[in-house]
Amino acid sequence: MSFAFTEDQVLIRESAENFLGDASRSDAVRAAMETTLGYDESLWQRLAGELGWCATAIAEEYDGLGLGPVELVLIQEQAGRRLLCAPFFSTVCMAATAVQQLGGHLAQARFLPLIAAGELRMSLPMLGTPAQWDAAAATVRAHPQGDDWVLDGDVQQLPDAAGADWLLVCATLSAGGRGLFAVPAAAAGVQLTSRQTWDATRQFADVQLSGVHDAVRVDTAESLAGGIARCSALMRLYLAAEQLGAAQQCLDLTVEYAAGRKQFGRVIAGFQAVKHRCAEMMVKIEALRSAVYGAAALAGSEDVDSAALAMECAAIKALASDTFYSCAQEAIQLHGGVGFTWEYDPQLYFKRAQASSHWFGSAEALRSAVADRLLG
Amino acid sequence: MRLDPTPEDEAFREEIASWMRKHLSGRFAELKHRGGPGDEEAFPELRKEWERELAAGDWTCVGWPDEYGGRALSIEQQVIFHEEYARAGGPGRMGHIGEGLIGPALIKFGTTEQKQCFLPEIVAGREFWAQGYSEPNAGSDLANVQTRCWQEADGSWRVQGQKIWTSLAHESDWVFVLARCEPGSKGNKGLAFLLLPLDQPGIEIRPIRQMSGGSEFNEVFFDGAVAQAEHIVGAPGEGWKVAMGLLEVERGVSTLGQQMHFAHELDLIIAAAKRNGRASDQAIRARIADAWTGLRVMRYNALRMLAPSENGAELGLKREALIYKYYWSNWHRDLGKLAMDVLGVEGDIVSDDPAIRPLQQMFFFSRADTLYAGTNEIQLNLIAERGLGMPREPRPAN
Numbered sequence: 036m037s038f039a040f041t042e043d044q045v046l047i048r049e050s051a052e053n054f055l056g057d058a059s060r061s062d063a064v065r066a067a068m069e070t071t072l073g074y075d076e077s078l079w080q081r082l083a084g085e086l087g088w089c090a091t092a093i094a095e096e097y098d099g100l101g102l103g104p105v106e107l108v109l110i111q112e113q114a115g116r117r118l119l120c121a122p123f124f125s126t127v128c129m130a131a132t133a134v135q136q137l138g139g140h141l142a143q144a145r146f147l148p149l150i151a152a153g154e155l156r157m158s159l160p161m162l163g164t165p166a167q168w169d170a171a172a173a174t175v176r177a178h179p180q181g182d183d184w185v186l187d188g189d190v191q192q193l194p195d196a197a198g199a200d201w202l203l204v205c206a207t208l209s210a211g212g213r214g215l216f217a218v219p220a221a222a223a224g225v226q227l228t229s230r231q232t233w234d235a236t237r238q239f240a241d242v243q244l245s246g247v248h249d250a251v252r253v254d255t256a257e258s259l260a261g262g263i264a265r266c267s268a269l270m271r272l273y274l275a276a277e278q279l280g281a282a283q284q285c286l287d288l289t290v291e292y293a294a295g296r297k298q299f300g301r302v303i304a305g306f307q308a309v310k311h312r313c314a315e316m317m318v319k320i321e322a323l324r325s326a327v328y329g330a331a332a333l334a335g336s337e338d339v340d341s342a343a344l345a346m347e348c349a350a351i352k353a354l355a356s357d358t359f360y361s362c363a364q365e366a367i368q369l370h371g372g373v374g375f376t377w378e379y380d381p382q383l384y385f386k387r388a389q390a391s392s393h394w395f396g397s398a399e400a401l402r403s404a405v406a407d408r409l410l411g
Numbered sequence: 412m413r414l415d416p417t418p419e420d421e422a423f424r425e426e427i428a429s430w431m432r433k434h435l436s437g438r439f440a441e442l443k444h445r446g447g448p449g450d451e452e453a454f455p456e457l458r459k460e461w462e463r464e465l466a467a468g469d470w471t472c473v474g475w476p477d478e479y480g481g482r483a484l485s486i487e488q489q490v491i492f493h494e495e496y497a498r499a500g501g502p503g504r505m506g507h508i509g510e511g512l513i514g515p516a517l518i519k520f521g522t523t524e525q526k527q528c529f530l531p532e533i534v535a536g537r538e539f540w541a542q543g544y545s546e547p548n549a550g551s552d553l554a555n556v557q558t559r560c561w562q563e564a565d566g567s568w569r570v571q572g573q574k575i576w577t578s579l580a581h582e583s584d585w586v587f588v589l590a591r592c593e594p595g596s597k598g599n600k601g602l603a604f605l606l607l608p609l610d611q612p613g614i615e616i617r618p619i620r621q622m623s624g625g626s627e628f629n630e631v632f633f634d635g636a637v638a639q640a641e642h643i644v645g646a647p648g649e650g651w652k653v654a655m656g657l658l659e660v661e662r663g664v665s666t667l668g669q670q671m672h673f674a675h676e677l678d679l680i681i682a683a684a685k686r687n688g689r690a691s692d693q694a695i696r697a698r699i700a701d702a703w704t705g706l707r708v709m710r711y712n713a714l715r716m717l718a719p720s721e722n723g724a725e726l727g728l729k730r731e732a733l734i735y736k737y738y739w740s741n742w743h744r745d746l747g748k749l750a751m752d753v754l755g756v757e758g759d760i761v762s763d764d765p766a767i768r769p770l771q772q773m774f775f776f777s778r779a780d781t782l783y784a785g786t787n788e789i790q791l792n793l794i795a796e797r798g799l800g801m802p803r804e805p806r807p808a809n
Contacts, residue, residue, distance in 0.1 A: 037487075038711075038718035040412050045721060105412050290799050305802035310795035311788070317798050318734045322708045325731055329711025332414045350704040399697070406696035409681060409703055 038332070040105075047091075047106050051113035054086065059117035061380050064236060067120035071229070072198045073238035074120040082121065083153025089127050090151035093135070097147035103335035104269060108276040108327060115277030116284045118236045118383055122156045122195035128273035129194075130157035130203055136266035137215055139255040146201070146217065146253075157217070158193040159203035163267050163352075163395030164404070171205045175244060177216060178209035184250045186216060189243050196220070196240035197229055203253065204244070215254040222249040234386035264341040268348035271395045272330055275348070275355035278391055279323050282359045285366040285384050286316045292370050309369060316365055319358045326351045346408045353398040353405075356391065363388040424491050430468055431499035439464065444675060444769070447503025449776030451627035455582045458505045462536030470496075472510050472534050479518055479526065480534035486717050490667045497671030505582065509533035509540040513587050513606075520604075520645050520653050529585075529606075541609065543574040543588035543631060544654065551789045554599040554651065558633060560590035562647075566640030568605055570613070570633040576783065580616045580629040583609055588633070589654050592647045602650030606642040613637060623775035666713045666735070670706060673739075676746060677702055679770055684753045686766075698749050705742040712738065733798045737790040740780035747774035 040048070058078055067074045083089045092107045093099025100106075107128065114123060131150045134143055149155035162168050175188030190204050202218045202225070218225060224247040229240045254262075290313055293304035303309050330351050333339055366381040367374035374381045392398065416424070435443060439461055445453040465471050474489045475481020484492065504510065514533050517525055532538035549555040558572025570590050580586065586609050593601030609616065613636030618626035645653045681699060684690040716731045750770035751758040762768050781787045795801040 037413055038714040040721070044412065286799075290801065293801070302802065307792070307804070310799075310801050311791040313799055313801065314737075314791040314794035317730070317794055318737050321730050321734045322712060322738055325712035325715050326704075326708045328412070328715065329414075329707065332412045336413065336415050347707060350700065350707060353700075354704055354708070402697045402700040403693070405700035405703060409699055410685065410690045410696060 038328070040109075044105060044109060047102075048109040048113065050086070051088075051110045054082070055113050055117040055119060058082075059114075059119045061383075064118050064120055064383065068235035073195060073235070074122065074198070076198075079121045079123075080153070082123065087153070088123065089131070089153045091127070093131055093147050093151040097143060097151060099147065099151040104272060104331045105328070105335050107273060108331040111273050111276035112280035112283075112327075115280030118281065118284075118387060120236050122158070122198060124237070124273070124277065125158045125193075125195040125199070126150060126156050129161070129270055130159055130201075132269045132273070133159060133203055133215070133266055134253060136262040136269065137259050138253045139258055142217070142251065142253040145251070155201065156195070156199045157201045157203060158196040158199040160190055160193055160205075161270075161394040162205070163271065164400050166400075167396065168205060168263070172207050172213040175204050175206035176209060177206035177214055177250065180248070183248055184214075184216060184252060186218060186244045186247045186250045189241065191241045192230070192239045193242055194237055194239055196227060196242065197238065202242060204242075212256060213259070214252055214256070215259055216250040217253050218244065218247055218250045222247050224248070232390065234383075234390040236383060236387055237390070264345040267395065268341070268345040269334060271348040271352035271401075272327070272334060274391060274394055275323070275351045276327050276331070278355035278359040278388075279320070279327050281384050281387060282316075282320050282323065282355075282362040285359075285362040285381065286313065286320060288380060289313060289316070289366045289369045292373075296371070312365055312369060316362050319361060323351075323354055323358045326354060342408075346405055349396070349401040350405045352395060353401040356388075356398045359384075360388040360392060420487060420491060423488055424495055427470075427492055427495040428499065430470070431495065431501060434464055434468065435499055435501060442502040443500035444672075445502050446505070447672065448627075448779075449623065449625075449772045450769070451503065451579055452625050454502075455505065455579075458502055459536070459539070459582075461502060462504070462506045462539075466534060466536040471506060471536055472514060475510075475514065475518065475530075475534070479514075479530045490714070490717065493668030494671055497668040497675075500675070501668075505539055505579070506533065506536055508542055508578070508583075509538065512542060513540050513585075516587075516644065516653055516656060519656055522641070524641060525606075525644065538585060539579070539583045541577050541580040541583040541586040541631075543577055543586045545576045546573060547575055551786055556589050556591055556602060558588065558590040559594070560588075560592050560603055560605060560638075562592075562640075568603070568638040568640070568643065570605065570607065570636045570638065572633050574631045574633070575619075575628075577616075577629045577631045578627055580609060580631050581618065585609060586614075586631065587644075588638075589650050592650070599651035601648055602654075603647045604644040604650035604653040605638040606644065607633075607636055607638045611636060621776075622778065623772055625772075666716075666739070667710070669739070670709050670713065673709070673743065673746070674706055676750070676769070676773055677706065679766060680746070680750050680753050683750070683766065683770065687753070687755065687757065689753045689755065695749075695753060698752075702742070702746055702749060705738075709735075709739055709742070728797060730798055733794050736785060737787060737794065740777075741787070743773075743780050744777045747777035750774055 088110055090099045091102050095101035134146050160171055162171055175186060177184050177186050186206055199220050202220055204216050204218060206214055206216055208214050224245040226243040227240045232239055293309055294302055296303050330347050334344055363385040367385055370379060370381055373379045442454060442461055446458055472481040473484045473492050477483050510533060514530060517529055546557055560568050560570045562568055570588060586607050588605045588607060589602055590605060591601055592603035613634050615632040617630045619628045619630060620626050689695050712731050712735060716729060720729055751774045792804055796803050
């Protein structure tokens with residue numbers, strides 16, 4: 036048992052911190068927010084190609100680095116801190132995780148090496164609770180036609196879908212049951228509608244599928260049923276790591292601002308009313324950090340029970356959502372009037388905090404799931 | 412970073428678990444889950460005997476170096492020891508001030524004679540210690556100690572003044588005291604760190620009745636009380652350094668055992684909620700889920716705190732160590748309220764039921780958690796100043 040990071044893990048964290056501290060500064064984020072794609076293509080090429088981040092948690096047999104949740108969590112923490120605009124979360128944290136946890140061998144061999152190489156972008160809706168999976172599957176129907184599947188229906192709110200090469204959708208099979216399908220975004224019958232989001236740092240689109248022929252079945256029926264607990268757990272963990280980094284940045288921005296802003300002839304950082312609120316932010320953030328690192332280590336352990344991991348990651352995602360929102364609103368309050376302006380950054384974090392609070396289940400739904408495990 | 416136990420860890424865990432099963436039985440069985448903050452008055456004599464039982468099994472002072480009678484266990488093994496001790500329902504340790512505070516302070520600052528005199532008695536569970544820091548006007552402002560001491564011609568020390576909030580003084584043999592040895596000195600200068608036997612004419616112990624009804628804290632009055640010449644730790648004037656070194660030790664591995672006790676309290680709450688139907692109330696369910704999340708946070712935070720730091724930062728300056736006391740004490744206070752809300756009207760009746768009484772005591776005693784060892788307000792100052800580098804509170808010039 037050891038809670039210390041290895042030298043390699045420290046290197047990964049520092050490399051992400053340095054790279055994003057430069058490449059994803061506020062002005063870069065604000066420029067990306069204005070584009071149709073929602074991110075800067077060249078930044079994505081650098082982190083996916085040169086830096087090889089996409090390969091981090093993909094198994095070596097599929098040309099990945101074979102590292103695990105701890106390493107990906109360390110990158111995600113920095114991505115959240117800088118509100119990284121890139122299809123990294125959708126492609127690497129979500130799609131690659133879904134293909135690894137829910138997919139059959141053929142689908143894994145087809146998609147994972149391309150994702151690892153940074154050559155494929157994939158998007159899927161942010162499903163967490165069983166009710167969300169049910170609702171998503173209910174709106175898309177899949178029926179076999181020869182060796183192919185034909186898909187019809189609507190899928191809502193796919194992150195970074197505008198630049199995606201493939202879309203992953205959950206569908207109800209005409210013969211009953213459900214399946215997970217990969218659909219080429221360029222296939223005939225795929226209609227993307229971008230949605231204008233208040234949080235423009237992560238953009239969404241709705242998709243309409245009308246008689247789409249080129250769908251690839253990703254799961255085997257057993258792999259879907261057996262993999263959902265771990266798949267949802269990992270996605271929530273990676274999102275919680277992002278929320279952790281973002282909450283930290285809210286605190287850092289606030290402490291820095293308070294150290295420079297003078298009222299009544301002295302810096303406001305010296306007022307106990309301000310100090311204590313910053314200290315309370317730090318308590319929440321460090322508590323979350325311990326939980327996120329611990330859950331990542333648990334997820335990377337051998338023979339971890341999926342149900343236990345799912346319970347822990349549900350609890351941590353709820354904690355992360357509450358912590359991030361609380362820190363973002365404190366950042367606005369403690370910045371005073373400028374915290375309400377477009378020019379200062381707290382608003383960007385505040386919007387991401389609210390949006391991310393729903394992804395993979397609200398805090399209320401997740402607490403309810405934890406309580407079910409504790410109380411039956 | 413990994414959480415998988417090694418085969419050696421597992422074997423060690425089983426060794427303790429089986430020792431506890433075998434020994435925490437028979438006449439000691441009634442000690443299970445008893446003692447500790449809020450329940451210190453339970454079975455003091457039997458708990459002292461239990462300390463000697465532990466000592467016979469070589470299970471006291473497990474983290475101390477070999478040369479002082481300890482087992483020199485690694486941090487990982489100490490964690491396992493404290494977890495299994497608490498999981499088995501091991502009683503609150505009567506010897507914890509000796510083992511956790513004054514012993515390590517003597518190992519660090521004491522003379523050879525002091526070590527030889529005191530450490531073996533602590534290891535053997537024969538002598539018990541109390542802490543004399545706080546005073547009526549030195550609480551959060553601990554450096555404002557007014558208790559005086561001076562040296563007689565024969566070299567012995569005399570102590571005059573009053574200490575307060577002294578846990579278990581009435582059950583202890585010795586007390587360590589912070590007293591002002593330089594008349595006119597202020598703040599943390601001019602203090603001495605003295606060791607005194609409690610059973611002497613110059614010392615009077617008066618219990619303080621708490622809101623929960625019990626009296627595990629005391630006022631201790633010193634009226635020319637005597638400390639032998641050789642029973643000063645560090646030089647006269649350096650008492651603050653010794654005292655602070657010892658507070659540092661307080662945030663140690665035993666927190667993992669504390670969490671096992673918290674987990675036991677949450678189990679009692681869950682059982683009560685299932686028994687009386689509150690388990691179907693959505694708001695109660697959400698609070699129980701939050702309490703469980705807090706337990707996970709505390710476990711991981713403690714493991715993180717105990718891991719070697721990357722940049723060699725001292726334990727007390729690691730971010731997770733700075734927040735720890737504030738986090739657990741506020742969590743525990745909320746747990747007390749949750750317990751009483753689950754019990755409902757049943758909680759308002761003074762109970763002897765072992766499924767209810769501990770929860771009632773926890774509800775009242777946990778109000779002290781956010782007061783002792785640094786109030787919430789002092790903790791937030793420390794976090795802001797040491798953790799975030801914000802300006803220090805103004806202090807009067809010495």
